[in-house]
Amino acid sequence: MLKSPVRTLYFENSIGRIWEEPGGYVRLEYRPGPRETVQFRAILTHLGQALARHRWSKALIDQREMAPFTPAELDWMTNEWLPGAVRECGYRHGAALVAHDVFARLAMNQLVMASRGLNHTYRTFESEEEATAWLAQVPDGR
Template identity: 75%
Template sequence: MAAATRSLYFENSHGRIWEEPAGYVRLEYHAGPRETVQFRALLTHAAQAMSRRRWSGMLVDQRNMAPFSPAEQDWMTSEWLPRAVQEHGYRRGAVLVAHNVFARLAMNQFVMASRGLPHTYRTFEAEAEAVAWLAAPSN
């Protein structure tokens, strides 16, 4: 029997979204500056992919990502994440941390701002640890 392979769900100039056979969505950010419409499209499609599969977890690969702008952080905190949690079932985000220290700081600010939601982010340096955390039963 052939091993299951991941399938590409969406791609634009800012990143890719994969459906992983282990039962989670993988969001990979590309390097470089972002444009608002393309950025929002990427994240909107990530939430829709979770709904489509009825998955609650996402591996967010930020290793090559540029820092979030204040406008991006505001939109993610006030609109995207609450909607992803309430309407699409997003509960667990395993984040592969960015190489750029300012991108790491921006992500930390985002996580702090979203603490009131029934959602958990954990950060990881190693992909294997992130995948294992997503695969473990949630507590």
């Protein structure tokens, strides 16, 4: 699918926003604060749908303002959402901008460790420039 020259808003709810980026990846920006389960699952479901829609395999996940994942969120992401996004949506590379909150960072580390058996790579970054440069150099496609 052709890449648009501008970023476009794909989905938004109380959890955050999903952007379609001109570089051929999806960007999820988490909002601060607690998350409601239905809204949390909705935004991640839409993230997978955006990847599948474009046949993209890459996402930038901006967790800088994010609150820590709850145990229930972590369980759902690890056991249901991420395996499904890899298998059905072609998600292969995730560049995460690390959260300011140390507990949110720890929760993300748990997700990375739990998902090591999947055909998926997460890398964490302090700067957006480093994250987007990494996404630009990883291969497109599934």
